[in-house]
Amino acid sequence: xxxxxxxxxxxxxxxxxxxxxxxxxxxxxxxxxxxxxxxxxxxxxxxxxxxxxxxxxxxxxxxxxxxxxxxxxxxxxxxxxxxxxxxxxxxxxxxxxxxxxxxxxxxxxxxxxxxxxxxxxxxxxxxxxxxxxxxxxxxxxxxxxxxxxxxxxxxxxxxxxxxxxxxxxxxxxxxxxxxxxxxxxxxxxxxxxxxxxxxxxxxxxxxxxxxxxxxxxxxxxxxxxx
Amino acid sequence: xxxxxxxxxxxxxxxxxxxxxxxxxxxxxxxxxxxxxxxxxxxxxxxxxxxxxxxxxxxxxxxxxxxxxxxxxxxxxxxxxxxxxxxxxxxxxxxxxxxxxxxxxxxxxxxxxxxxxxxxxxxxxxxxxxxxxxxxxxxxxxxxxxxxxxxxxxxxxxxxxxxxxxxxxxxxxxxxxxxxxxxxxxxxxxxxxxxxxxxxxxxxxxxxxxxxxxxxxxxxxxxxxx
DNA sequence: GATCGATGTTGACACCGTCTACTTCGAGGA
DNA sequence: TCCTCGAAGTAGACGGTGTCAACATCGATC
Numbered sequence: 001x002x003x004x005x006x007x008x009x010x011x012x013x014x015x016x017x018x019x020x021x022x023x024x025x026x027x028x029x030x031x032x033x034x035x036x037x038x039x040x041x042x043x044x045x046x047x048x049x050x051x052x053x054x055x056x057x058x059x060x061x062x063x064x065x066x067x068x069x070x071x072x073x074x075x076x077x078x079x080x081x082x083x084x085x086x087x088x089x090x091x092x093x094x095x096x097x098x099x100x101x102x103x104x105x106x107x108x109x110x111x112x113x114x115x116x117x118x119x120x121x122x123x124x125x126x127x128x129x130x131x132x133x134x135x136x137x138x139x140x141x142x143x144x145x146x147x148x149x150x151x152x153x154x155x156x157x158x159x160x161x162x163x164x165x166x167x168x169x170x171x172x173x174x175x176x177x178x179x180x181x182x183x184x185x186x187x188x189x190x191x192x193x194x195x196x197x198x199x200x201x202x203x204x205x206x207x208x209x210x211x212x213x214x215x216x217x218x219x220x221x222x223x224x225x226x
Numbered sequence: 227x228x229x230x231x232x233x234x235x236x237x238x239x240x241x242x243x244x245x246x247x248x249x250x251x252x253x254x255x256x257x258x259x260x261x262x263x264x265x266x267x268x269x270x271x272x273x274x275x276x277x278x279x280x281x282x283x284x285x286x287x288x289x290x291x292x293x294x295x296x297x298x299x300x301x302x303x304x305x306x307x308x309x310x311x312x313x314x315x316x317x318x319x320x321x322x323x324x325x326x327x328x329x330x331x332x333x334x335x336x337x338x339x340x341x342x343x344x345x346x347x348x349x350x351x352x353x354x355x356x357x358x359x360x361x362x363x364x365x366x367x368x369x370x371x372x373x374x375x376x377x378x379x380x381x382x383x384x385x386x387x388x389x390x391x392x393x394x395x396x397x398x399x400x401x402x403x404x405x406x407x408x409x410x411x412x413x414x415x416x417x418x419x420x421x422x423x424x425x426x427x428x429x430x431x432x433x434x435x436x437x438x439x440x441x442x443x444x445x446x447x448x449x450x451x452x
Numbered sequence: 453g454a455t456c457g458a459t460g461t462t463g464a465c466a467c468c469g470t471c472t473a474c475t476t477c478g479a480g481g482a
Numbered sequence: 483t484c485c486t487c488g489a490a491g492t493a494g495a496c497g498g499t500g501t502c503a504a505c506a507t508c509g510a511t512c
Contacts, residue, residue, distance in 0.1 A: 043492045118409050164425025175401025183344050199390025207433030
């Protein structure tokens with residue numbers, strides 16, 4: 001709070017903030033300790049009073065990225081909640097679609113942060129959760145899990161097919177994002193990409209409908225566009 | 227061929243070979259030009275006579291990785307071919323499962339090379355295909371595409387659901403691999419992982435069955451284990 | 453047999469992460 | 483009130499990296 005120029009005051013948070021900014025631009029490789037120290041106005045190696053090595057800082061960035069990812073997904077789900085429907089099954093199906101769309105949308109709009117969120121070494125788990133800006137239970141898996149439980153509750157997803165369903169959904173959206181981010185699909189234009197994603201999500205929807213024998217009415221629009 | 231010690235003779239291929247070895251162990255980050263030069267017995271910066279920068283060498287490694295990936299997938303498909311069946315539909319379904327299993331198995335058994343195959347900057351396409359060890363048409367997409375065409379031919383996959391099917395399949399296996407490689411699922415043991423993969427692939431199979439209204443006989447074993 | 457371009461070398465530059473030894477400063481006890 | 487002691491920041495070094503420019507070598511070609 002004072003004008004003491006020798007001791008920064010809250011260097012740790014300043015570093016994490018600067019690291020997140022750098023990660024947004026350049027991904028994990030864009031995070032350089034010495035450069036961060038420069039932008040924060042502190043000597044190199046000052047970071048070592050707060051992080052034992054670079055990976056520990058990256059883990060903190062990863063936690064932030066995860067939190068933002070969950071936020072993006074949650075917002076999509078909330079948007080579904082605001083669309084009036086008396087059809088519980090349809091609403092639950094839309095929730096799952098929204099979760100997937102939110103995941104991919106975040107990955108493609110914040111590629112650097114998304115890469116960080118999954119590039120972190122396993123140092124993460126303990127150290128990074130001290131971040132006050134990251135609430136503990138915020139992870140994509142939990143949100144997805146709840147959504148799938150909802151699908152079982154309304155009878156759209158059979159209990160047998162429920163097994164392994166998290167993995168199917170997670171894998172398909174994560175793979176979709178990764179292939180467009182790093183893979184050979186980076187040059188695909190946005191419109192085509194979005195259309196393909198709808199095909200992909202529709203396939204999952206169809207699979208779960210089949211699991212319970214629920215017929216799908218083609219007139220039901222399960223996609224939240226925009 | 228001669229004993230000339232000044233000129234290496236086939237430095238380019240030697241470098242790519244050493245780079246592939248290094249990538250197997252340490253992934254893209256494990257490939258260091260200076261270290262490669264040392265192991266090949268040549269001065270640093272000699273590599274710059276054959277690659278304009280590091281990414282170009284990494285692209286060559288990526289091409290090798292892709293080729294090995296396709297090989298692994300093809301071998302699995304070939305194994306399906308050797309199992310006698312009069313049921314064309316079942317055989318086609320097994321082929322698709324095999325493609326997916328091959329993809330994941332390679333990713334998890336050669337994580338470094340797999341990461342390289344997808345970490346390459348877009349420099350790749352032109353420069354890397356000069357590699358004599360990489361046949362041009364070898365890419366996972368083509369193999370997958372043929373397999374899906376086969377599913378349409380036997381009437382298991384509807385033409386409408388065929389659209390975007392490559393992406394669904396590719397995304398699900400790629401995401402599965404990526405999550406176990408870098409993501410938070412790295413610590414999952416092998417048995418659980420394989421079982422989950424079967425659930426995931428079964429969901430895809432179910433989706434495609436539903437697309438054509440083909441009933442699934444539970445007694446049909448679509449998985450090639452081992 | 454001389455030449456010339458492809459290939460390899462040497463040395464430099466600017467980065468990077470990490471370690472050790474030193475300095476500063478503020479909080480808390482005498 | 484003063485003093486100490488530990489937390490936080492600094493300075494400098496080491497070895498590693500990619501990349502570039504200037505120089506050396508050697509074999510094919512005229």
